[in-house]
Amino acid sequence: MHTTDLGWLIYCLLITFLSFIHLLRIDAWWIRIWDFPHTQLTVLAGIGVLGWLSFVQDFSWPLWLAPVGLTAALLYQGWLIWPYTPLHPRQVMRQRSPRRLRKQVINDPNTVRLMSANVLMTNTQCPKVLALARKHKPDLILILEASQQWAQALKPLEADYPYQILYPQENTYGLLFYSKLPIADQKLRFLVEDDIPSIYAQLTLRSGQVMHFYGIHPQPPSPTEHYRSTERDAELVLVGREARQQTEPVLVAGDLNDVAWSHTTRLFQRISGLLDPRVGRGLYSTFHANYFFLRWPLDHVFVSHHFRLRTLRRLPNCGSDHFPILVSLVYHPDPTRANQTPQPEGDDLEEAQDIVHRAKHD
Structure with a gap:
């Protein structure tokens, strides 16, 4: 040869x-x-x-x-x-509005807009994040990899976002959550690992509708982070189980340190029953922001069947290794959609139970 x-x-x-x-x-x-x-x-x-x-x-x-x-x-x-890809049927239906009604859309009491950004703890371009928030005026802002320096730099947001869950850390797993919507119940949780927080918030839309928000950022499997994926997978399973039990609308967002097509993320969808607005639209790859040839979708938004999608955008880079994501959702319940949500298959429930057991006992 x-x-x-x-x-x-x-x-x-x-x-x-x-x-x-x-x-x-x-x-x-x-x-x-x-x-x-x-x-x-x-x-x-x-x-x-x-x-x-x-x-x-x-x-x-x-x-x-x-x-x-x-x-x-x-x-x-x-x-x-x-x-x-656009060749696939969409999981989350589009909510279309005529141009002449754009102002009413912005003030729609059933609309919720979220900006999620992994800002990179060592990034010093804080004004760019503030500028994105002021430009797009989301109702909710989730900041990941937030240090005390980031919490201080983003303090101007508190004037427009009176409801907050702030837990900055110096280990790249700090979280900052800002909300214009009232928070009726909130929890800072450590579901699997003692230094990896996640947040839960029960929010009230301007229409009075209650919704449940989960912000998560589990550790990835890598030689510099964690030697296995079990802890990450267990956190997704635990949030998925809880989301499945909610009867009101659910929104899960964050850097899952996993890709949309992985077995773990697909298992999460089947366990939770949540829908991915990217399906039928595009990858919206958010990492790595600086190297186009090493890019995949790490930052996610999953929603319950109660929502329709107005917009989903990958925003310009703000100095991080992740692009921020902006999503606009409309509470638009459709009873027929409730029967079209992902369901557990085969041994999904046993696998989920095994993942949680190993994460907590191995």
Whole structure:
């Protein structure tokens, strides 16, 4: 075998292997990190197929396994990403309004606007975040990776956002939550790990409708953060279980340190019954803001069937490694939508129970 042929064979086998390794239900970080780069692996698999056809063209046994493996990888990546394209039916319906009614839309008592931003704790461009908040005037602002310095820099927000849950930390897991909507009940919680907070708030829309908000930012599996994904997965399961029990509208937002197409996030949707507004619209990849070739959707918004979507936008970078996200939702209950929410499948409930048990006892 020529050196060129051998090089392409190794390349093809490697990309095929990396495309499927995440299917192993092993929570070690060096397995789970391959949940993330599926758009990149799609491009690399396509290059491999073209390279094989252009430079090798040897389809004898067992070499034909290389292009077959890459083709299977391409089809699999397409299956994962397809829901986040306009070709897929939308999970959250659009709430359309004529232009002449735009002012009424802004003041609609059933509308709630959220800006979620992982600001990067070491980022010093605080005025950019303030400018985004003042420009878009969201009802809710969730700031992640908030240090004491960030809490001080964003203090001007408190004049317009009289309701707050503030828990800055110096470990990149601080949270700041600002609300124009009254908070009837609020909890700062440490669901799995003692230094990883999440928030729960029972909010009241201007129409008087009660809604439940969860802001989360679990630890990712990585060599610098956590050696496994179990704790992250358990936090998602616990929030998902609680969301399923709510009868009023639910909104979950934050940096989940997981991608939209992963097994864990799809399990979260089936456990919670919540819907993803990106489905049928786009990836809205938020990380990494500085490297377009290493970008995937880490910052999420999930909603109950009570909501329709007005807008979903990825906002300009504010000096962080994440783009902020802005979402505008309308409380628009439709009884028929309640029967179309994701439901647990197969052994989902047993798997969820096992994840929580391992996170708390291993």
